[in-house]
Amino acid sequence: MLNLPIYLDNNSTTPMDPRVLEAMTPYFLKHFGNAASRNHPFGWEAEEAVDYAREQVARLIGADPKEIIFTSGATEADNLGIKGVYEMYAGKGNHIITATTEHKAVLDTCKHIEKSGGEVTYLQVQPDGLIDLKELEAAIRPTTILIAIMYANNEIGTVMPIREISAIARKHGVLLFTDATQAVGKIPVDVNKDGIDLMAFTAHKMYGPKGVGALYVRRKNPRVKVTAQMDGGGHERGMRSGTLNVPGIVGFGKACELCMLDMEEDTKRISKLRDHLEKELLKLEEAYVNGSREHRLPHVANISFKHVEGEGLLMGFNKNIALSSGSACTSASLEPSYVLKALGLGDDLAHSSLRFGLSRFTTEEEIDYTIKAISETVLKLREMSPLWEMYKEGIDLNSIEWAAH
Amino acid sequence: MAYSEKVIDHYQNPKNVGTLDKLSKSVGTGLVGAPECGDVMRLQIEVDHNTGMITDAKFKTFGCGSAIASSSLATEWLKGKSVDDALKIDNMAIVEELNLPPVKIHCSVLAEDAIKAAINDYREKNGMEKIKFEESVVH
Numbered sequence: 001m002l003n004l005p006i007y008l009d010n011n012s013t014t015p016m017d018p019r020v021l022e023a024m025t026p027y028f029l030k031h032f033g034n035a036a037s038r039n040h041p042f043g044w045e046a047e048e049a050v051d052y053a054r055e056q057v058a059r060l061i062g063a064d065p066k067e068i069i070f071t072s073g074a075t076e077a078d079n080l081g082i083k084g085v086y087e088m089y090a091g092k093g094n095h096i097i098t099a100t101t102e103h104k105a106v107l108d109t110c111k112h113i114e115k116s117g118g119e120v121t122y123l124q125v126q127p128d129g130l131i132d133l134k135e136l137e138a139a140i141r142p143t144t145i146l147i148a149i150m151y152a153n154n155e156i157g158t159v160m161p162i163r164e165i166s167a168i169a170r171k172h173g174v175l176l177f178t179d180a181t182q183a184v185g186k187i188p189v190d191v192n193k194d195g196i197d198l199m200a201f202t203a204h205k206m207y208g209p210k211g212v213g214a215l216y217v218r219r220k221n222p223r224v225k226v227t228a229q230m231d232g233g234g235h236e237r238g239m240r241s242g243t244l245n246v247p248g249i250v251g252f253g254k255a256c257e258l259c260m261l262d263m264e265e266d267t268k269r270i271s272k273l274r275d276h277l278e279k280e281l282l283k284l285e286e287a288y289v290n291g292s293r294e295h296r297l298p299h300v301a302n303i304s305f306k307h308v309e310g311e312g313l314l315m316g317f318n319k320n321i322a323l324s325s326g327s328a329c330t331s332a333s334l335e336p337s338y339v340l341k342a343l344g345l346g347d348d349l350a351h352s353s354l355r356f357g358l359s360r361f362t363t364e365e366e367i368d369y370t371i372k373a374i375s376e377t378v379l380k381l382r383e384m385s386p387l388w389e390m391y392k393e394g395i396d397l398n399s400i401e402w403a404a405h
Numbered sequence: 406m407a408y409s410e411k412v413i414d415h416y417q418n419p420k421n422v423g424t425l426d427k428l429s430k431s432v433g434t435g436l437v438g439a440p441e442c443g444d445v446m447r448l449q450i451e452v453d454h455n456t457g458m459i460t461d462a463k464f465k466t467f468g469c470g471s472a473i474a475s476s477s478l479a480t481e482w483l484k485g486k487s488v489d490d491a492l493k494i495d496n497m498a499i500v501e502e503l504n505l506p507p508v509k510i511h512c513s514v515l516a517e518d519a520i521k522a523a524i525n526d527y528r529e530k531n532g533m534e535k536i537k538f539e540e541s542v543v544h
Contacts, residue, residue, distance in 0.1 A: 309443055311469040315408065315416055327443055327469075336443065347441030384422050384473065386447035386465040387440060402439030 084226025
């Protein structure tokens with residue numbers, strides 16, 4: 001049975017798995033203790049629960065539990081990882097390499113570092129969204145202390161060649177930080193096999209609760225340290241003070257355990273649905289997939305429907321289907337997605353894009369409904385689009401002098 | 406962001422979508438906006454030479470729901486008006502009628518610009534001087 005509205009914006013956030021909620025509930029009421037209270041059973045219970053969750057989280061990424069620093073989410077983990085390394089390794093150098101398609105939590109952190117005297121290289125990406133490894137290696141200087149490249153992109157789902165990147169980082173004695181917010185729980189991520197030194201990720205993108213994330217910090221080969229960005233009681237081995245969000249952490253742990261159990265089956269089913277969605281939507285004229293189709297998360301598709309504006313398109317069905325667009329028509333800047341622009345897409349194609357993020361809970365009926373609704377709306381809006389008419393008349397839209405406003 | 410009911414109605418049932426013969430002397434065409442800005446409006450008017458009245462108006466718009474609604478509303482208002490009265494259509498009247506939020510005011514400005522551009526195109530085709538408009542402020 002089809003229940004409306006349909007949620008296909010899972011790169012923004014995922015619904016919680018009911019099994020996660022079930023695991024969390026006792027820690028709000030019965031076991032409410034502070035994990036740092038060492039002298040009574042309330043504290044012991046909370047600490048035990050946190051320790052168990054830490055193991056669940058560590059296991060999913062092939063880490064040691066001691067290497068997990070709980071935070072309030074991926075943004076905080078990005079800040080702690082990058083600023084923390086910048087400050088801790090100031091004696092070694094002040095140069096960081098990142099890419100233009102990173103999440104704002106990474107880009108704005110790097111901007112902050114630039115303001116305080118650091119140097120940052122922003123690598124351009126290729127049209128498929130991947131960085132050029134030769135460019136990466138060429139950008140390394142004697143003062144480079146950190147490479148910060150995301151595992152998978154939030155808008156187009158492109159998966160970076162992390163193992164090749166870490167091999168380059170190792171060769172030059174540079175640390176590798178990766179924002180793996182979209183990847184962890186969706187595809188196999190192993191900090192040792194992948195050669196990752198620091199990694200940010202969060203619970204609410206993998207069917208866990210909002211408000212809890214983690215920074216993985218390598219303890220061996222090499223031993224990595226970060227300067228705390230939050231001062232206080234010295235929790236999380238001094239790297240992140242603040243009373244632990246026990247129910248959130250318990251939920252995070254459970255979510256990780258479930259992702260580990262279900263990943264193979266989920267991926268098989270979800271990627272089949274995604275491929276079906278994509279295949280059907282590409283039957284429309286002038287529809288294009290953005291980013292690499294080969295190196296991509298199994299649940300993501302980003303498609304541009306030329307000569308139709310994304311927000312106008314969403315309006316055709318957004319009562320019934322939740323999606324997001326690369327068109328930033330609602331933002332004050334009127335700038336379309338910087339990620340799509342970084343791929344070399346013209347602003348017009350960036351304005352015409354929709355991002356699909358499927359989940360464990362997406363059904364075949366939902367995808368069929370979505371295909372139909374989007375196809376109909378695209379056709380309807382093209383009938384209304386002067387650009388489509390000109391395109392059909394064979395007019396080169398680039399030859400027109402647009403009165404840019 | 407929630408849209409007003411009037412915007413939704415124009416989006417779902419746009420009035421006067423279509424194309425008039427842009428080569429006809431009685432037709433004025435205004436094409437404003439740019440694809441890279443995310444909205445392009447084409448607004449056309451057909452004018453009765455003898456009476457100076459606008460007998461028909463059509464639009465096609467590439468843009469968000471508010472841009473589509475603004476141009477749809479503009480064509481409704483244009484039909485049956487004299488060219489002189491059409492020049493008096495102000496973007497703020499569109500904002501009020503459609504209840505557009507501040508971030509969507511540029512859609513109404515674009516519609517006003519499209520009306521003016523269509524009238525000037527008609528004037529130019531018929532040997533009249535183009536009217537010089539002051540640059541709109543809200544962009």
